[in-house]
Amino acid sequence: MTLKKAKTADNIVFHRFNQPIEGKVLKHYENSVLVKIHPEFYAKLIDEIPNDYTVVNHKNYKILY
Structure with a gap:
């Protein structure tokens, strides 16, 4: 696949x-x-992550249509 x-x-x-x-x-x-x-979504995670940019592996996301 x-x-x-x-x-x-x-x-x-x-x-x-x-x-x-x-x-x-x-x-x-x-x-x-x-x-x-x-x-x-960033507003919910502001205490967990330092900024609103991140890197995501191709295996770990789904495309929204």
């Missing part, structure tokens, strides 16, 4: 701290993507 990889500007959902988080792909790497977390 081949993995469908997100492209730049795709919206994705992934899990951190047992919570679903949505964000927008800013940059695509070979094994991962750089994501800007949507503000409403």
Whole structure:
């Protein structure tokens, strides 16, 4: 089975701290993507993570349509 990889500007959902988080792909790497977390999700995690950018492996997200 081949993995469908997100492209730049795709919206994705992934899990951190047992919570679903949505964000927008800013940059695509070979094994991962750089994501800007949507503000409403970042507000819930502001004490857990230092900023609203994170890197997510291709195996750990789903593309939102």
